[in-house]
Amino acid sequence: MSLSKADRRPRGDLTRVLVIDDEPDIRELIDLTLSRMGLAAECVGSVAAARQALDGEPFQLCLTDMRLPDGDGLEIVRYIAERHAQTPVAVITAFGSAENAVAALKAGAFDYLAKPVGLEQLRALVKSALRLPEGAAEENPLQSLIGDSPSMQQVRATIEKLARSQAPIYISGESGSGKELAARLIHLRSARSGGPFVPVNCGAIPENLMESEFFGYRKGAFTGADGDREGFFQAANGGTLFLDEVADLPLAMQVKLLRAIQEKRVRKVGSVAEEAVDVRIICATHRNLRDCVDKGAFRQDLYYRLNVIELRMPPLRERLEDIPPLVEAILHRLFGESPPQLSPGALKALEFYPFPGNVRELENILERATALCADAHIEAEDLRLEPDEMGGESIGRGSETLDDYLNRLERQAILEALQKTEGNRTAAARLLGVTFRSMRYRLERLGIE
Numbered sequence: 001m002s003l004s005k006a007d008r009r010p011r012g013d014l015t016r017v018l019v020i021d022d023e024p025d026i027r028e029l030i031d032l033t034l035s036r037m038g039l040a041a042e043c044v045g046s047v048a049a050a051r052q053a054l055d056g057e058p059f060q061l062c063l064t065d066m067r068l069p070d071g072d073g074l075e076i077v078r079y080i081a082e083r084h085a086q087t088p089v090a091v092i093t094a095f096g097s098a099e100n101a102v103a104a105l106k107a108g109a110f111d112y113l114a115k116p117v118g119l120e121q122l123r124a125l126v127k128s129a130l131r132l133p134e135g136a137a138e139e140n141p142l143q144s145l146i147g148d149s150p151s152m153q154q155v156r157a158t159i160e161k162l163a164r165s166q167a168p169i170y171i172s173g174e175s176g177s178g179k180e181l182a183a184r185l186i187h188l189r190s191a192r193s194g195g196p197f198v199p200v201n202c203g204a205i206p207e208n209l210m211e212s213e214f215f216g217y218r219k220g221a222f223t224g225a226d227g228d229r230e231g232f233f234q235a236a237n238g239g240t241l242f243l244d245e246v247a248d249l250p251l252a253m254q255v256k257l258l259r260a261i262q263e264k265r266v267r268k269v270g271s272v273a274e275e276a277v278d279v280r281i282i283c284a285t286h287r288n289l290r291d292c293v294d295k296g297a298f299r300q301d302l303y304y305r306l307n308v309i310e311l312r313m314p315p316l317r318e319r320l321e322d323i324p325p326l327v328e329a330i331l332h333r334l335f336g337e338s339p340p341q342l343s344p345g346a347l348k349a350l351e352f353y354p355f356p357g358n359v360r361e362l363e364n365i366l367e368r369a370t371a372l373c374a375d376a377h378i379e380a381e382d383l384r385l386e387p388d389e390m391g392g393e394s395i396g397r398g399s400e401t402l403d404d405y406l407n408r409l410e411r412q413a414i415l416e417a418l419q420k421t422e423g424n425r426t427a428a429a430r431l432l433g434v435t436f437r438s439m440r441y442r443l444e445r446l447g448i449e
């Protein structure tokens with residue numbers, strides 16, 4: 001193991017960084033930069049030496065080259081993920097090898113640097129890695145994500161894991177299922193929490209303004225540009241940029257976005273100079289992004305860059321046990337200490353409702369019901385769960401197949417019948433004109449509890 005000057009420094013409480021690179025010049029450069037930041041670097045040149053060092057005293061950060069004489073950086077990323085999960089690890093990739101960076105992020109790397117290593121970017125990466133919160137904070141913002149169903153517990157655990165990385169994340173899920181809330185929580189639990197969280201609804205920006213909205217513009221770039229302006233990327237510098245409804249970006253803008261993400265640099269409209277930006281991208285859409293790629297509406301290269309890790313927000317109808325705590329939390333939020341109460345019948349009616357608009361729809365239903373109810377007691381009728389609301393629009397959504405569409409209709413009809421009969425399956429079967437056996441089969445097939 002070759003130790004650098006930094007290792008010979010008395011350690012005391014110094015923050016320790018393990019650097020793995022077999023090129024002496026790069027080691028020297030990183031070592032010098034880290035020691036100027038007041039950190040103690042231990043430099044080694046192989047996978048074997050890295051393992052040995054990691055199993056010794058703990059490190060607060062690890063930086064590894066991808067190509068090493070006895071293996072590759074991915075092995076180190078995996079080793080750390082398995083045995084030293086508290087240590088963030090970043091990889092240094094050869095210029096233009098984006099797939100390597102993506103593979104490292106998927107394996108659990110916190111971030112990556114492309115060669116030639118820019119000192120500014122190296123410093124930004126080190127600073128954000130060292131800001132990572134240790135373990136569970138006293139006031140955990142994840143508590144604002146209500147629901148203890150197994151799928152929500154899984155979502156919470158995944159958010160916690162994703163917060164420790166800089167990898168781009170794609171959040172999928174139906175409208176109103178909490179995609180933006182999840183993105184905010186990832187940001188709040190991450191090393192970037194002190195920086196801005198900038199949400200952007202990609203579908204709401206006129207096409208001719210997109211470039212200047214995303215990257216900013218210089219004075220005089222076009223008529224009306226009477227001063228310099230920052231774009232979303234600059235506004236999110238040091239923080240997180242949340243691209244909602246990313247599938248709505250026109251193809252021309254997708255190319256520019258890909259470039260900005262890959263290079264970590266942007267150029268204002270009307271400027272010749274590029275500026276470095278340090279932004280983590282989280283994107284979301286209620287559409288199926290893979291289908292958009294297949295149809296040629298979304299670039300495959302951008303898809304792979306954004307969809308490094310996917311987080312799926314489950315629809316509310318797949319986690320009925322979350323409805324009572326959500327109702328309680330929403331009413332509490334709307335009305336404070338003495339919120340109106342839901343009758344048992346009203347709660348049951350909610351449990352039979354398919355919630356095409358998910359938690360946002362539940363919020364709207366409760367708000368409307370409290371305006372309609374008498375004396376702070378909400379009955380099932382106050383909820384106004386009209387049959388025509390049971391399932392939203394009538395024709396297939398986005399990429400829905402005919403089978404999905406028919407199953408959705410069948411599901412709606414059954415849930416509606418069950419709602420009317422207060423959960424009595426025999427009566428619901430009669431109402432729908434099918435036998436009890438057929439009803440039982442359908443309930444099983446559609447996964448209705």
Ligand SMILES: Nc1ncnc2c1ncn2[C@@H]1O[C@H](COP(=O)(O)OP(=O)(O)OP(=O)(O)O)[C@@H](O)[C@H]1O
Pocket residue numbers: 144145146147173174175176177178179180181182244285286326359360363
């Ligand atoms: N698990 C949850 N606990 C508490 N509130 C939630 C939860 N999920 C969603 N919400 C609330 O529901 C509303 C809609 O959530 P959000 O905006 O995150 O959904 P979305 O999936 O981004 O919607 P869209 O697809 O329409 O952009 C917000 O008010 C949010 O706070």
